[in-house]
Amino acid sequence: MKDIVKKLDRAFNPRSVAVVGDKREMDYMWLRSLANFQGRLYSVQIDEKELPGIEALGVKNYFSLLDIPESVDYVIVAVPRAVAPKIVKECIDKKVGGVMLFTSGFAETNTEEGIRLQEIITEMAREADLNLIGPNCVGIFNPRIGLCHAVDQYYGDGGPVGFISQSGTHATYFSLVGALNGIKISKSVSYGNAVVLDCTDYMEYLAEDEDTKVIGMYIEGVRKGRQFFTSLREIAKRKPVLIWKGGETEEGTRATASHTASLAESPLVWDALIKQCGAIKVDNFEEMVDTTKALLYLKPTTGARVGLCAMTGGQSVVIADAFAKAGLEIPLLSERSYQEFASFFNIIGSSYRNPLDISSNLIPMDNIIRCMDILNEDENLDSVVLELSVAFLTRIARFIPIFLDELIDALALYNARCNKPFLTILVSVHAETEAIEARQKLVERGIPSFPSFERGAKALKKVVEYYKSL
Amino acid sequence: MKDIVKKLDRAFNPRSVAVVGDKREMDYMWLRSLANFQGRLYSVQIDEKELPGIEALGVKNYFSLLDIPESVDYVIVAVPRAVAPKIVKECIDKKVGGVMLFTSGFAETNTEEGIRLQEIITEMAREADLNLIGPNCVGIFNPRIGLCHAVDQYYGDGGPVGFISQSGTHATYFSLVGALNGIKISKSVSYGNAVVLDCTDYMEYLAEDEDTKVIGMYIEGVRKGRQFFTSLREIAKRKPVLIWKGGETEEGTRATASHTASLAESPLVWDALIKQCGAIKVDNFEEMVDTTKALLYLKPTTGARVGLCAMTGGQSVVIADAFAKAGLEIPLLSERSYQEFASFFNIIGSSYRNPLDISSNLIPMDNIIRCMDILNEDENLDSVVLELSVAFLTRIARFIPIFLDELIDALALYNARCNKPFLTILVSVHAETEAIEARQKLVERGIPSFPSFERGAKALKKVVEYYKSL
Numbered sequence: 001m002k003d004i005v006k007k008l009d010r011a012f013n014p015r016s017v018a019v020v021g022d023k024r025e026m027d028y029m030w031l032r033s034l035a036n037f038q039g040r041l042y043s044v045q046i047d048e049k050e051l052p053g054i055e056a057l058g059v060k061n062y063f064s065l066l067d068i069p070e071s072v073d074y075v076i077v078a079v080p081r082a083v084a085p086k087i088v089k090e091c092i093d094k095k096v097g098g099v100m101l102f103t104s105g106f107a108e109t110n111t112e113e114g115i116r117l118q119e120i121i122t123e124m125a126r127e128a129d130l131n132l133i134g135p136n137c138v139g140i141f142n143p144r145i146g147l148c149h150a151v152d153q154y155y156g157d158g159g160p161v162g163f164i165s166q167s168g169t170h171a172t173y174f175s176l177v178g179a180l181n182g183i184k185i186s187k188s189v190s191y192g193n194a195v196v197l198d199c200t201d202y203m204e205y206l207a208e209d210e211d212t213k214v215i216g217m218y219i220e221g222v223r224k225g226r227q228f229f230t231s232l233r234e235i236a237k238r239k240p241v242l243i244w245k246g247g248e249t250e251e252g253t254r255a256t257a258s259h260t261a262s263l264a265e266s267p268l269v270w271d272a273l274i275k276q277c278g279a280i281k282v283d284n285f286e287e288m289v290d291t292t293k294a295l296l297y298l299k300p301t302t303g304a305r306v307g308l309c310a311m312t313g314g315q316s317v318v319i320a321d322a323f324a325k326a327g328l329e330i331p332l333l334s335e336r337s338y339q340e341f342a343s344f345f346n347i348i349g350s351s352y353r354n355p356l357d358i359s360s361n362l363i364p365m366d367n368i369i370r371c372m373d374i375l376n377e378d379e380n381l382d383s384v385v386l387e388l389s390v391a392f393l394t395r396i397a398r399f400i401p402i403f404l405d406e407l408i409d410a411l412a413l414y415n416a417r418c419n420k421p422f423l424t425i426l427v428s429v430h431a432e433t434e435a436i437e438a439r440q441k442l443v444e445r446g447i448p449s450f451p452s453f454e455r456g457a458k459a460l461k462k463v464v465e466y467y468k469s470l
Numbered sequence: 471m472k473d474i475v476k477k478l479d480r481a482f483n484p485r486s487v488a489v490v491g492d493k494r495e496m497d498y499m500w501l502r503s504l505a506n507f508q509g510r511l512y513s514v515q516i517d518e519k520e521l522p523g524i525e526a527l528g529v530k531n532y533f534s535l536l537d538i539p540e541s542v543d544y545v546i547v548a549v550p551r552a553v554a555p556k557i558v559k560e561c562i563d564k565k566v567g568g569v570m571l572f573t574s575g576f577a578e579t580n581t582e583e584g585i586r587l588q589e590i591i592t593e594m595a596r597e598a599d600l601n602l603i604g605p606n607c608v609g610i611f612n613p614r615i616g617l618c619h620a621v622d623q624y625y626g627d628g629g630p631v632g633f634i635s636q637s638g639t640h641a642t643y644f645s646l647v648g649a650l651n652g653i654k655i656s657k658s659v660s661y662g663n664a665v666v667l668d669c670t671d672y673m674e675y676l677a678e679d680e681d682t683k684v685i686g687m688y689i690e691g692v693r694k695g696r697q698f699f700t701s702l703r704e705i706a707k708r709k710p711v712l713i714w715k716g717g718e719t720e721e722g723t724r725a726t727a728s729h730t731a732s733l734a735e736s737p738l739v740w741d742a743l744i745k746q747c748g749a750i751k752v753d754n755f756e757e758m759v760d761t762t763k764a765l766l767y768l769k770p771t772t773g774a775r776v777g778l779c780a781m782t783g784g785q786s787v788v789i790a791d792a793f794a795k796a797g798l799e800i801p802l803l804s805e806r807s808y809q810e811f812a813s814f815f816n817i818i819g820s821s822y823r824n825p826l827d828i829s830s831n832l833i834p835m836d837n838i839i840r841c842m843d844i845l846n847e848d849e850n851l852d853s854v855v856l857e858l859s860v861a862f863l864t865r866i867a868r869f870i871p872i873f874l875d876e877l878i879d880a881l882a883l884y885n886a887r888c889n890k891p892f893l894t895i896l897v898s899v900h901a902e903t904e905a906i907e908a909r910q911k912l913v914e915r916g917i918p919s920f921p922s923f924e925r926g927a928k929a930l931k932k933v934v935e936y937y938k939s940l
Contacts (some may be wrong), residue, residue, distance in 0.1 A: 105818035167784025258821035314637025324719035348575035351728035
């Protein structure tokens with residue numbers, strides 16, 4: 001077993017967890033988040049007033065970590081900052097597998113007291129080789145064993161995506177939004193001020209983790225840049241690594257300093273190094289979600305030539321502009337394709353040059369699939385994109401008998417035999433609820449769906465670039 | 471009355487409308503869309519089989535336009551293309567106020583027959599000075615009189631935004647999405663192939679229309695470029711004009727040719743001319759919605775210095791990066807503001823340099839408003855932006871008694887006394903339905919809300935640039 005696995009495995013796959021300092025004022029958010037934890041759960045709380053609430057949750061409380069009658073793999077600390085050194089000391093004495101400090105108020109406050117306390121816990125942990133996660137974070141999410149840091153996170157069922165985030169918000173939101181987008185987490189970690197363990201450690205750990213096939217990262221700053229990029233270069237050869245850098249602007253770095261006490265780094269240097277290492281740079285949360293989804297669900301391709309199909313003429317212009325602006329090619333089709341289209345396609349109110357506008361070719365529904373099959377067979381194309389407008393389908397369903405569920409069934413069969421990457425764009429228009437539902441149905445059937453032409457185009461471009469770089 | 475008003479007013483404000491060729495196969499979409507039309511509605515259909523269906527809708531049918539026993543202000547034509555010349559002839563003989571051809575299959579098909587038919591109707595209309603709208607479009611939407619082109623459009627209640635769109639999809643979608651975003655239409659027109667009337671005519675008409683305070687346009691091509699830009703320059707001085715150009719890429723222009731037979735135009739020349747004329751260039755549908763909303767609801771400012779407030783630390787980084795990347799400034803606050811913050815703001819888990827992270831300052835709720843008031847008073851700032859995370863508020867509502875509805879009430883009062891433009895960013899995360907509802911509530915209270923940091927930042931930047939250009 002690699003050293004990093006040996007070092008962090010107890011914390012990421014704990015069989016026993018202790019929460020220190022959970023309280024009613026926070027609605028016992030930590031203990032409640034761990035309601036489905038598959039191992040043994042303990043509370044450490046010295047305030048007698050809190051004990052009935054903890055007991056009501058069915059959790060055994062102790063007055064000190066050291067009193068827990070078994071070894072503890074992972075500790076969650078939610079005490080006031082002044083108490084943090086005492087708890088860190090107990091963790092060292094207890095030889096825990098890892099300790100995560102939700103507690104904040106350290107160097108990120110830029111106060112004497114905060115800086116001093118951070119130095120104390122850092123020194124203690126380093127000296128004792130304690131796996132200290134944070135402080136100022138929400139720590140590990142391992143859905144397979146019900147190790148959650150929010151009550152609305154899923155459990156029991158994990159996925160292939162590892163996520164490393166300096167921000168607790170982004171770690172939480174990525175797990176929640178990911179679940180709606182067919183992106184399930186293997187293990188994730190939010191790590192805040194990174195005083196002992198840094199993103200490099202977590203990345204190296206997830207690189208060895210068999211459940212993790214793709215690694216996403218939100219980073220505000222890195223303490224040992226050279227070590228990080230050396231590791232990244234090696235790991236990106238084995239698994240796709242997506243990096244979103246927070247604090248890319250001067251104003252953003254002011255925020256990272258206040259958030260996790262991270263230091264400014266030149267965005268240009270970062271961009272260049274990420275690219276050199278073969279990792280994938282994403283610019284924001286949406287791109288992280290979209291690109292991860294594209295990596296998980298699209299068949300690999302290094303070709304940039306796209307066949308585009310829209311449901312109306314106006315959207316055929318938009319889809320072409322969006323994909324061309326993203327740096328993809330929209331070539332003319334092969335002569336054979338044009339001959340096939342000419343044999344059945346109604347050009348009144350529609351067109352098939354590429355992009356296609358199929359508005360007057362929706363019945364029978366086989367027509368849509370026939371168009372998709374022609375694009376799949378066309379040797380001028382590397383991938384196929386279909387706009388599915390729920391708003392349009394709903395509006396015409398009264399007189400054109402095309403129903404979304406049947407269409408999704410047919411597209412799932414198509415996707416199974418299609419040898420090119422196939423993706424859909426599903427714009428909400430005013431039917432947001434229906435669109436969200438339809439996108440979920442599509443991804444459950446293995447078809448990735450994006451909420452705008454631009455987002456779909458960017459995601460496809462990113463994965464094409466990634467496969468080209470390999 | 472200006473000539474253009476005299477010319478087009480009957481078509482835009484008809485008291486009598488005739489639909490030619492509506493049929494069961496299309497579920498009588500035209501007659502049904504006009505169910506709430508406030509004037510007199512007639513059908514013209516010669517197919518006996520269709521008559522019971524038309525009668526069932528309570529609409530009187532005639533076998534020819536000429537048989538209708540009164541003058542007809544606006545005619546909607548949905549006949550096959552080969553019949554179009556005959557109907558255009560009847561419109562001329564009937565001296566109608568305007569005729570819109572939903573009928574397609576003309577030059578945009580690039581077929582001999584389509585080109586020939588287009589030439590015939592064009593020539594006929596020009597010679598007779600007939601107001602021909604289209605062909606290949608959905609025509610006019612005037613909600614105040616119930617003149618709709620889709621069954622799901624609103625009626626009875628109009629707004630201040632005129633919309634001119636070469637695409638029927640974009641005209642329809644803009645009215646529907648607009649309604650969810652506090653953007654109501656005064657009058658809109660979709661005009662397809664523009665063989666007789668072109669966007670310049672419609673723009674000049676809406677420039678004179680008192681109900682129209684803002685004009686949005688989706689244009690694929692302009693027949694008389696010089697005339698268009700001369701008009702635009704003059705009109706943009708009086709009302710904000712937003713322009714979205716479809717076919718900005720080579721591939722996009724291939725689509726515009728197939729869509730409305732529009733010719734390619736250099737995007738660089740367009741960009742430069744739009745800017746010179748003082749109009750606002752937008753790049754896609756979302757930017758059209760966002761920028762229109764910003765124009766309608768934000769107090770005017772020419773200053774780019776923004777005070778930013780996020781609900782968590784991770785989002786404080788994102789909001790700063792997004793607004794800085796959009797070209798806005800996020801300055802440090804005044805000494806007075808910092809002194810005020812120091813008097814009450816809990817910096818453990820939060821910060822107030824700008825951007826603010828107010829996660830541990832949410833109770834009492836007055837704290838949030840107090841922060842907003844400080845930003846409003848700060849002389850270093852020109853506008854104020856607040857992130858409202860429904861997901862975050864929902865998650866913490868169990869233990870922090872902040873409820874969105876109360877917060878919206880308080881923010882509406884704040885917005886009323888705030889002398890700076892104030893906008894909110896409301897990211898959906900996984901609570902999409904709740905977020906959509908909250909955004910609607912906000913805009914109903916006069917507070918514009920954007921679904922991502924990037925979109926809010928771009929919209930603010932566009933209106934700042936616009937007011938600077940005046």
